[in-house]
């Protein structure tokens with residue numbers, strides 16, 4: 001990955017009566033723009049995300065989606081849907097006077113990147129996607145109800161702990177009740193347990209720093225509340241919508257590289273493969289020694305190779 005760089009511009013863009021988005025620009029202000037679409041939803045951006053791009057070849061745009069990171073109000077679920085976020089990307093693009101941009105996203109970021117490209121294909125120069133996630137019911141069931149639980153039984157025990165036995169048949173719904181409880185302690189206990197489940201399963205070798213992040217109240221609250229809100233609403237999409245042929249046909253002309261961890265238990269390779277079958281032109285790399293995280297060495301190397309390839 002490229003050495004760290006600092007933003008040459010930051011800003012806050014009011015996108016609705018409720019929401020204001022934090023954004024930042026770094027790298028070369030005269031170069032072609034790339035927008036980084038963060039995961040979660042609700043994960044927010046991290047300065048290290050700039051390092052996927054050559055700062056001499058790209059104007060690097062990071063933004064925190066509604067309720068995430070430095071965007072305000074934090075963890076707000078009002079007016080917060082996939083389609084609001086797509087509209088926000090267009091508002092940000094216009095605000096920055098960008099005609100077309102490269103789009104880079106992993107996990108939920110791949111979801112939102114696909115949704116954005118399918119609605120605005122003429123604004124997308126290229127797509128670099130990691131850990132493909134399309135919010136199908138089968139994908140959500142695998143990670144939050146019955147699947148990854150068989151690979152991480154000890155972490156699963158911590159994840160189910162806040163939920164009464166009689167509610168564990170529908171974990172997402174049960175967590176929705178606790179994440180929206182009027183009791184502060186109930187909310188934060190649930191938020192930390194939800195967030196920790198994802199952090200401890202994201203890498204082949206657990207990253208204690210990332211797990212510690214999941215224990216921070218504000219970050220966990222936003223990440224868990226927003227993720228759960230989207231998931232109990234099936235991403236505000238038809239099941240499998242992003243993989244439908246009429247949707248894929250809108251973007252098949254766009255150069256696309258997909259990097260997928262073989263041992264990604266958060267967003268298993270089955271969805272990346274379904275995308276490849278629907279979109280044969282895309283370039284798919286399955287990393288043999290990687291889990292979900294973009295920071296797995298093999299994954300990060302291929303992501304940088306892809307952004308170098310698309311730099312224009």
Ligand SMILES: CNCC(=O)c1nnc(C(C)(C)C)o1
Pocket residue numbers: 038039040041042043044106107108109133198202227266
């Ligand atoms: C089910 N959520 C997957 C996702 O988008 C995601 N996984 N990790 C992240 C962060 C890196 C933002 C923590 O996001």
